[in-house]
Amino acid sequence: MNGDCIFCRIVEDLEKADVVYSDDDVIVIRDIHPRAPVHLLVFPKIHVDSADDVKDPSLWSPLMGAAARVARDLGLSADGYRLVVNCGAGAGQTVFHLHIHLMSGRSFSWPPG
Numbered sequence: 001m002n003g004d005c006i007f008c009r010i011v012e013d014l015e016k017a018d019v020v021y022s023d024d025d026v027i028v029i030r031d032i033h034p035r036a037p038v039h040l041l042v043f044p045k046i047h048v049d050s051a052d053d054v055k056d057p058s059l060w061s062p063l064m065g066a067a068a069r070v071a072r073d074l075g076l077s078a079d080g081y082r083l084v085v086n087c088g089a090g091a092g093q094t095v096f097h098l099h100i101h102l103m104s105g106r107s108f109s110w111p112p113g
Helices: 006-011 057-073
Strands: 019-022 026-030 038-044 081-084 100-104
Touching (some): 019 057
Antiparallel strands (some): 019 026, 038 100, 081 100
16 A cells, blocks of 8 residues: 555545445545546555556456446446546546546547547
8 A cells, every 4th residue: 555645545444535336456436526427436455556557467357347337337338438547647647546437427529638
């Protein structure tokens, strides 16, 4: 854990968050600065700075599984949802703890950005 990391502090229950889902490996919270009507953050309970720092690719499986499960449970699949991973400040990453943005509730354009 990284004591300076807001997501690590949420995992350790040192910071409040609107938790939507949690299991042994993953936590899903509502984004406090949503960019869509539904904007959730899916992240591992272990600290990994970014996608570049994932050493074991099996880390992705519980993250993607939790994202899909929460999307189904919230009924987001019918209208669709977007999963986004920003890697590095130049790509828009502002919290340096690996996370997936799960967004839904509006139309998204392509290409993003």
